Amino acid sequence: MSRTLMSGNEAVARGAWEAGVAVGVGYPGTPSTEVLENLATYPSVHCEWAPNEKVAAEVAAGVSLGGKRVLVTMKHVGLNVAADPVFTLAYTGVGGGYVLYVADDPGMHSSQNEQDSRNYAAFAKVPMLEPSDSVEALEFTRAAFELSERFDTPVLVRSTTRVSHSKAPVEPGERDEVAKAASFVPDVDKWVMMPAMAQRRRRVLARRSEQLAAFAESTALNRIEWRDSSYGIITAGIAYDYVREALPEASVLKLGMVNPLSRDMLREFAAGVEHLAVVEELDPYIATHVRALGIPVIETGVPEMGELTPGLVAAAFGAPAPEVREPFGDLPPRPPLLCPGCPHRGVFWALGKLKATVTGDIGCYTLGALPPLSAMHACVDMGASIGMAYGMELAGSSDGPVVAVIGDSTFAHSGITGLLNMVYNGSAGTVVILDNRTTAMTGHQGNPVSGIRLDGTPAPALDLEALASALGAASVVTVDAFDLTGMQAALKRAIAEAGVSVVIAKAPCALVSAMAEPPYAVDEERCTACGACVRIGCPAIMKTPSGRPTIDAATCVGCGLCVQLCRVAAIVPGGPACDVEGGA
Ligand SMILES: Cc1ncc(C[n+]2csc(CCOP(=O)(O)OP(=O)(O)O)c2C)c(N)n1
Structure with a gap:
């Protein structure tokens, strides 16, 4: 293959493939997501999304135990979730090469914190390689597999946003068909980490650390x-x-x-x-x-x-600043907003009307915290909404109802145990699951709720109602996310429920369903400029200098939320459907 322009993430995928990796597994998270999406396009490698990073790291442990090379991918905060298996895998060591790719996000372009994953390497006592560009991303990933097998250890490859997403010319090589024993060899001393074995493996880990320190002195990686x-x-x-x-x-x-x-x-x-x-x-x-x-x-x-x-x-260093092309200064600011036709919008509007305190979670829906919806009051980490809502219930300090709001992918990632905890401990709280049929925030990956695998094939879709009932929720109801009246009524009933209540707000992500109903327009004669439609925060609705709203026909996808809010029926069908495939 000739020289090719590759992003760092594409190069990591190529490096893993060239290293003869048999399986790639991970959970999406910017800036790491494209590695697995790219690796999946190569032949002779099986790739899949796991529901979360811990499961991914454990599936990978099984692949390695089975003697095959495996790549695990995640963003930096994912490594917190995966830390439990990773720390003990440092003790067991590996079978087939085990490489964990972690992408940090300095500056927090798309993350809730900017932790530095290098600390994990020292903490877990596992080697870490850090490429500077796409060429090294490929080379270092290949080298990481060799190191993993040579020293019998998981190996971390760390990247950051600029390495993951910048492109550079790379000379790809051939795939090694790794002749590693592909069968599992039982070895209780190595693989069963009961205290007696773990104590012995702790000493193995110390010896390995010394060997790796000696390797660090001579490797061409430095x-x-x-x-x-x-x-x-x-x-x-x-x-x-x-x-x-x-x-x-x-x-x-x-x-x-x-x-x-x-x-x-x-x-x-x-x-x-x-x-x-x-x-x-x-x-x-x-x-x-x-x-x-x-x-x-x-x-x-x-x-x-x-x-x-x-x-x-x-x-x-007091050196002259290198020449850089400044970004254009006259671009209008574009604050992040829920898309036109986003099914999350109506839920936050309804929660605002109920004056609920909302513990939120991570996904597109975190934008519900921003004006004019302003209906999310906490967001910490994936899955936290449910535990935090229950904690607020224990604190008993909120005047109004407390509601947890969580996306479908996030619920599958780490919300299920939080819900189980509420039931177990006798909560009377309410959880809203925003089922938009996809993991929208990171680029529309399938997940166990949407029932779509990484390769696009259908999987059994998690039945959220059945699961919530099986966990012991006292009431579970699914509501059309675009039905504002139905949503308000369902939330009121759920909040009044004596036990745990779950409301599933269901409607596909506007970008996935490519909603293209005819756009609406404002009938100026009827409009009283009350502002109700503006307060829903749709990017298609703007205020004119006269204070009246106007609807941008090119942006409106005809979801009809604003129509339901207008008390004087001033929002009316206004023009031809927009053709999302191309042209107007
Ligand atoms: C531990 C961890 N892993 C991954 C991410 C990246 N991430 C942020 S939100 C999200 C999932 C969002 O999907 P969903 O809950 O379905 O909400 P949607 O964006 O579709 O509204 C992911 C994967 C993260 N922030 N933290």
Whole structure:
């Protein structure tokens, strides 16, 4: 295959495929999602979404136990969910190569926090490789499989948004048909982590850590680039590219292996330069380790949060700022909004009318927290809405009703046990599941509720009503998410229920169903400018300078929510249906 432009994520998928990976498994999350979606396009590899990252890491453990190479993918916060198996897999070691790809999101472009996954590698005592671009993303992923089998350990490959999503020319290679024993060999001492065995494996882990530390000294994954000896910069990942751009004359120790760190190389490099600095994105992870070796590192003022840029790196060293093309300054701001025709909108409108305190969750629907809906009051992590609603019930401090709101993918990910907990502990709370038939936020992946697999084939769709009833909910009802009156009535009944109540708001995501009903228009003669339709926050409805609303026919998809809100019937069919396939 000739040189091809690939994103970091595409290159990781290619690297895994070339390494002969048999299975890819993960849970979507920006900026990691495209790895599995790409790997799935290659022959001779089976790829699937798991309901969450912990399950993905465990499925992968089984594949590895069965002797096959496996890639697990997730975003940084997913590694929190998967941490439990990963920490103990460091003890068991692997069968077939086990590589976990984790993509961090410095600057939180699409995340609830910006934790630095490098800490996990040191914490779990597993090796971590960190590519700086697509070429390395491919090479390092291949190398990670070899390392995994050579040292009998899971290996983490860490990326960040800019490496995952930037493209660079890559020279793809051939696939290795790995001749690893494909059968399971029972070995209780290695695979059954009861205390006696775990204590023995703990010592194996310590020996392996020493071997990996020795490997870190000689691997070509780390390299020193000697240039001007007055300044030496230790760096890794995308920060390496910024250092090369901002400080082209500086000597650089580029670390491809960020755990364990190569101590001798750090010492050698430090001895060869006058001033030593570390440039890294997020936590002072490398700097802390270098200082712990007794090596002095100068303070640079490189920020320890958010994304770095070549300009920030240059500024920290008083170097001239590299030339960058500034973004156009005159673009109108475009705050994130629920799409026109989004089925989540009406639910938040109804919850607002009921003056509910809403513990929310992560997905497109988190936008219900923003004006004008302003109907979500907490959002912490996937699945938290349900536990937090119950906790508020225990606190007893809310005047109005407390309602948990959670999306279908998020409910399958980590909402089910929260609901079980409510039933178990005698809650009288209400949970709304927003069943839009997809995992919309991350790009419309199938999930166990929608019943669509990664390869597009149908799967048994989770029956939410049956599940909620089986868990012991006292009342379970499904409501059309676009029926405002029905939604309000269902929520009122659910809130009044003595036991746990579940309301399933069902209607497909507007982008999946490609809703294209004829658009509506405002009949100006009837309109009283009361503002009811504007307060639902639809991007198709705008206020004219006269204070009257107007509907943008190109944006309206005819969902009809605003029609239900207008007390004077001033919103009327207004024009030809928009053709979503192309043209007007
Ligand atoms: C632990 C974790 N894994 C993955 C993500 C990325 N992520 C954010 S929301 C979401 C799912 C949203 O789907 P759903 O709950 O169905 O809501 P929708 O966006 O469809 O409204 C995912 C996968 C995350 N934030 N945290």
